[in-house]
Amino acid sequence: DVKVTQSSRYLVKRTGEKVFLECVQDMDHENMFWYRQDPGLGLRLIYFSYDVKMKEKGDIPEGYSVSREKKERFSLILESASTNQTSMYLCASSSGTATYEQYFGPGTRLTVT
């Protein structure tokens, strides 16, 4: 079974703090994704990576950056957290072999106060 793990299930941070969300997958997948999930807005893509050190902006990249130094690990960085970044953050991976299936982690519920 593919396993995607996220470093924290719940996180509370203060406005202005730098926040790191970590995601690890164990299936040697090429592609990794970061989404945020908000009620009534569905899943919105923040950034994705199709290879180590390669990244592309998604639909809502403002206020976020990412890092992928190793194939299995994809980090989402909030440079200066703001209250409007309070959300559920979901990481996903896919094989890159045109099967298209994305495997999701359990999510990190981030609250910025």
Add this chain to the structure above:
Amino acid sequence: QQQVKQSPQSLIVQKGGIPIINCAYENTAFDYFPWYQQFPGKGPALLIAIRPDVSEKKEGRFTISFNKSAKQFSLHIMDSQPGDSATYFCAASMQGGSEKLVFGKGMKLTVNP
């Protein structure tokens, strides 16, 4: 601009009912249409998917109907059970798109005993 429109936003049915979730898309380059199921506290997981060369696909109690000319697809859940209570997302993707998915806003289904 939302590329995949999903309706309704929520639905309550009795056990044994047949909930239907509808999605519509604009981009004719989409060629893969999955449905994801998300239980509370979990990440979404692939439920069933279809490509536009077929009009219907069944897996157990779940059926996707696809209408290419109308650019619409829907999920039917036969003999629904309380365990089907979850949030359902439709999505779409296209070849050469790094396996990116564009998600609908989701529908919360409640199946009462």
